[in-house]
Amino acid sequence: xxxxxxxxxxxxxxxxxxxEWTTKYxxxxxxxxxxxxxxxxxxxxxxxxxxxxxxxxxxxxxxxxQSEKEREATAQRLIANLQAQQRIFHRQSAIQESSTKASFxxxxxxxxxxxxxxDGEFLKECMVEAAGVLCPEAxxxxxxxxxxxxxxxxxxxxxxxxxxxNLKKTAESFTFYSLALDESNDVNDTAQLxxxxxxxxNTFEITEDFLTMESLKGKTRGEDLYSRVSAxxxxxxxxxxxxxxxxxxxxxxxxxxxxxxxxxxxxxxxEENPDQDVIFLHCIIHQxxxxxxxxxxxxxxxxxxxxxxxxxxxxxxxxxFIAFLEETDAEHHDxxxxxxxxxxxxGKVLQRVWDLKEEIGAFLELLGKxxxxxxxxxxxxxCDFAFAVDIFSHMNELNVNIQGKDRFVHDxxxxxxxxxAKLALFSKQILNESFTHFPTLATLKEExxxxxxxxxxxxxxxxxxxxxxxxxxxKINKSLQLVACPLSQDPETAPEEMQLELIDLQAxxxxxxxxxxxxxxxxxxxxxxxxxxxxxxxxxKILALFGSTYVCEQTFSxxxxxxxxxxxxxxxxxxxxxxxxxxxKLTPDFDALVKKGHQQHCSH
Numbered sequence: 001x002x003x004x005x006x007x008x009x010x011x012x013x014x015x016x017x018x019x020e021w022t023t024k025y026x027x028x029x030x031x032x033x034x035x036x037x038x039x040x041x042x043x044x045x046x047x048x049x050x051x052x053x054x055x056x057x058x059x060x061x062x063x064x065x066q067s068e069k070e071r072e073a074t075a076q077r078l079i080a081n082l083q084a085q086q087r088i089f090h091r092q093s094a095i096q097e098s099s100t101k102a103s104f105x106x107x108x109x110x111x112x113x114x115x116x117x118x119d120g121e122f123l124k125e126c127m128v129e130a131a132g133v134l135c136p137e138a139x140x141x142x143x144x145x146x147x148x149x150x151x152x153x154x155x156x157x158x159x160x161x162x163x164x165x166n167l168k169k170t171a172e173s174f175t176f177y178s179l180a181l182d183e184s185n186d187v188n189d190t191a192q193l194x195x196x197x198x199x200x201x202n203t204f205e206i207t208e209d210f211l212t213m214e215s216l217k218g219k220t221r222g223e224d225l226y227s228r229v230s231a232x233x234x235x236x237x238x239x240x241x242x243x244x245x246x247x248x249x250x251x252x253x254x255x256x257x258x259x260x261x262x263x264x265x266x267x268x269x270x271e272e273n274p275d276q277d278v279i280f281l282h283c284i285i286h287q288x289x290x291x292x293x294x295x296x297x298x299x300x301x302x303x304x305x306x307x308x309x310x311x312x313x314x315x316x317x318x319x320x321f322i323a324f325l326e327e328t329d330a331e332h333h334d335x336x337x338x339x340x341x342x343x344x345x346x347g348k349v350l351q352r353v354w355d356l357k358e359e360i361g362a363f364l365e366l367l368g369k370x371x372x373x374x375x376x377x378x379x380x381x382x383c384d385f386a387f388a389v390d391i392f393s394h395m396n397e398l399n400v401n402i403q404g405k406d407r408f409v410h411d412x413x414x415x416x417x418x419x420x421a422k423l424a425l426f427s428k429q430i431l432n433e434s435f436t437h438f439p440t441l442a443t444l445k446e447e448x449x450x451x452x453x454x455x456x457x458x459x460x461x462x463x464x465x466x467x468x469x470x471x472x473x474x475k476i477n478k479s480l481q482l483v484a485c486p487l488s489q490d491p492e493t494a495p496e497e498m499q500l501e502l503i504d505l506q507a508x509x510x511x512x513x514x515x516x517x518x519x520x521x522x523x524x525x526x527x528x529x530x531x532x533x534x535x536x537x538x539x540x541k542i543l544a545l546f547g548s549t550y551v552c553e554q555t556f557s558x559x560x561x562x563x564x565x566x567x568x569x570x571x572x573x574x575x576x577x578x579x580x581x582x583x584x585k586l587t588p589d590f591d592a593l594v595k596k597g598h599q600q601h602c603s604h
Contacts, residue, residue, distance in 0.1 A: 036059075100594045101590050102145050103147060104155050107151075108588060112582055114558055117152045120151070121147055156577050156578065159581060160581065163581070167236075171207075171238055177197055177238065178197070178245035179196070179211070179546070180198070181193065181194070181248050181552070182249050187564060187565055188563070188568055190215050192214070192559060193216060193229075196209065196546070204540065206521055210583045213576040214229075216228070225261045240269050241269065241272040244545070245281065245546060246265060246546075248282065249282070249283050281472050284470070285399065285548045288399060292346075299381075299384070300381070304353050306373075310373075317367070324363050330356060335356065336349045351389055386440040390437075391462075408543060413477065416466065422437075433448075441455075476542075483520075483543065486506075487505070487506055495538075
């Protein structure tokens with residue numbers, strides 16, 4: 001720290017420098033150094049002796065015959081020349097930095113949109129052509145943006161490093177965190193393990209982001225998965241004792257009781273903190289999908305799939321069918337394929353075929369193929385078909401409600417509990433021949449009346465399957481309700497350490513008002529930590545839970561789009577970088593990346 005006296009001395013010398021030394025010695029100040037206007041050499045120390053020695057040694061006769069006013073004019077002219085040169089240098093430097101920044105931004109956009117990294121060259125060609133028409137004077141600036149395949153690849157690598165570093169810094173403040181894990185094969189049959197993290201800090205800020213992708217070239221046993229997960233946690237410098245939840249798709253190598261990944265994780269957490277219990281959840285979306293198996297509607301689904309494939313698999317028939325729909329002014333213009341991978345596919349296929357069943361029947365008559373699909377004229381089968389359309393419509397609605405990112409577990413499980421209650425209601429109403437919530441089945445009320453007992457039993461079986469499947473969520477249901485609705489909880493039924501805190505919370509009118517006006521995590525962040533320590537801690541645990549592996553499933557779609565048959569040479573490292581960029585909600589610090597890029601000489 002410079003003392004006051006020393007600072008005043010330097011300021012005084014600078015003022016003298018500006019007023020006298022420029023005319024006398026032809027020197028000027030630039031970035032805390034003295035620059036000779038004649039030879040452009042610098043003198044670092046603000047001392048008249050140093051400046052005078054330089055002038056008398058190298059330029060003793062320069063402007064010796066000029067008057068003071070002429071010397072001053074000469075000095076000003078030299079200063080103007082120097083400043084012009086400096087402006088050119090700064091302008092070129094600024095253009096280069098701007099070009100590099102634009103290169104980073106466009107590389108980020110390419111990876112974000114899952115475009116091939118080599119598309120940067122085509123993107124540059126488009127920009128240069130457009131600039132030549134719109135702003136010809138700036139065309140050269142666009143030509144200076146480096147977007148070659150190698151450059152874009154390096155930019156993506158640096159952006160990945162920046163995002164990873166930011167996530168590690170954020171993770172340092174986590175009070176608790178959860179992991180969502182899922183594994184799938186890419187186009188080269190490499191097993192890719194996706195790991196997402198959801199963490200919460202002491203101010204209840206929730207971070208849900210892509211942690212990493214681990215490529216497994218060999219076996220995918222529980223011990224293999226554990227070694228990769230353990231290495232990731234150690235590398236990210238996360239504490240095992242803060243791990244509160246792991247959510248998977250329920251595959252055996254993940255959930256094995258003795259040697260599965262989850263058992264090994266539980267043992268490791270217990271080593272770090274014997275009091276910490278990890279909550280293991282089976283993806284709520286996956287469980288909902290598995291419940292469909294008890295409906296036993298294959299006798300409906302299989303003929304529908306066969307019918308759709310018959311029409312769409314042959315090019316000529318497909319074109320004729322589309323033309324037929326246009327001629328008859330049908331509600332829809334085509335049929336949908338069924339895909340077992342897509343969550344909502346089956347319900348939409350059934351609904352589309354039902355809406356077009358009259359047109360499909362007429363089209364088959366024209367082709368002389370009606371005998372191959374006798375089900376379309378069977379009233380009993382059509383009744384089952386109508387029931388399938390309605391029940392899958394309700395299940396699709398549930399499926400949509402439990403999808404999405406950044407969802408709280410209590411919201412997801414509330415949708416499932418509501419659906420279970422609806423199933424019980426549906427069963428009773430159908431048994432009484434009330435088809436209020438089954439509009440498609442109501443159109444065949446006469447035929448349905450003879451099968452109400454069968455449909456009621458099917459709905460009861462589905463209800464039992466939902467009750468059996470979601471036991472992992474039911475175990476934590478009380479904690480979910482306590483955090484989601486603390487004002488309506490009976491303190492006597494709450495854990496003992498939180499009973500007094502609940503009473504204080506429910507008696508505080510100000511906190512009641514906050515609960516009704518703030519988001520749930522913001523409400524708990526507003527609670528005094530000294531007054532409500534246990535309630536805040538429980539809320540942090542519950543709000544940090546992953547209810548599904550939706551983020552993993554969504555990212556697998558991005559992975560398959562990027563590493564397709566025509567891009568199979570994409571390395572695992574670059575695939576991981578692209579997935580991080582494609583899934584992040586953060587925007588990198590491009591100015592910092594520009595500086596880092598210059599340091600690593602990557603703007604070629």
